[in-house]
Amino acid sequence: MIYFVAAEHNSAFTCYIPPLPARPNTMEEPRHALAESQHLFLQRMKTYLQLPLYYYGSVQRADYFAEESDIDVAIFSPTPESTLQRLVGFLHLSRADMKPFFWKLDVAPITVRGHKFAVQRPDDGIACDMCVYDLSAKDMLLREYQDKIDLPAWAIVALCIVKWLFYHLSVLSLDSYKNWKKKIMATATGGSYGQQHFVLLE
Numbered sequence: 584m585i586y587f588v589a590a591e592h593n594s595a596f597t598c599y600i601p602p603l604p605a606r607p608n609t610m611e612e613p614r615h616a617l618a619e620s621q622h623l624f625l626q627r628m629k630t631y632l633q634l635p636l637y638y639y640g641s642v643q644r645a646d647y648f649a650e651e652s653d654i655d656v657a658i659f660s661p662t663p664e665s666t667l668q669r670l671v672g673f674l675h676l677s678r679a680d681m682k683p684f685f686w687k688l689d690v691a692p693i694t695v696r697g698h699k700f701a702v703q704r705p706d707d708g709i710a711c712d713m714c715v716y717d718l719s720a721k722d723m724l725l726r727e728y729q730d731k732i733d734l735p736a737w738a739i740v741a742l743c744i745v746k747w748l749f750y751h752l753s754v755l756s757l758d759s760y761k762n763w764k765k766k767i768m769a770t771a772t773g774g775s776y777g778q779q780h781f782v783l784l785e
Contacts, residue, residue, distance in 0.1 A: 644739060
């Protein structure tokens with residue numbers, strides 16, 4: 584159990600990080616319990632697509648903030664373009680909202696192409712970042728995502744502090760928050776985590 588205490592305007596704030604739930608046997612299950620509305624939404628999507636959903640990022644680590652953190656989801660499809668079109672209908676998004684990107688992996692000397700988009704439904708508590716990839720990249724990408732989950736303890740603590748400062752104390756701007764996260768991840772993963780490895784095409 585970890586506690587952080589900060590002071591602002593003579594008021595004390597305490598950040599409590601509960602014990603991390605047991606790791607699921609597969610990335611098809613998030614390590615943290617989702618709210619009912621989030622769980623039902625993602626299960627409906629999974630059933631509609633007839634494809635597994637893979638959870639990565641903070642929802643699989645101790646720095647997940649249940650009411651603030653986005654849920655990161657990866658989808659691997661044998662026909663990515665068809666899956667994207669189906670998601671347009673299911674999510675009521677524009678195809679232009681699904682931005683292509685290239686990602687140079689650390690676990691293998693290759694560059695993977697995918698599509699990234701956000702799903703924001705504040706009234707239902709839905710905030711997801713989603714990526715769609717070709718099925719052929721699945722094994723390498725799951726290894727890459729796992730490397731970003733298995734962080735050292737100091738990095739998890741540092742991420743929790745930065746998130747607490749941003750979400751609860753509002754003392755960091757969005758740009759500063761993102762930059763601090765990138766610096767922590769870069770140091771924790773050997774300095775190989777940065778924008779030069781991930782190019783989003785607008």
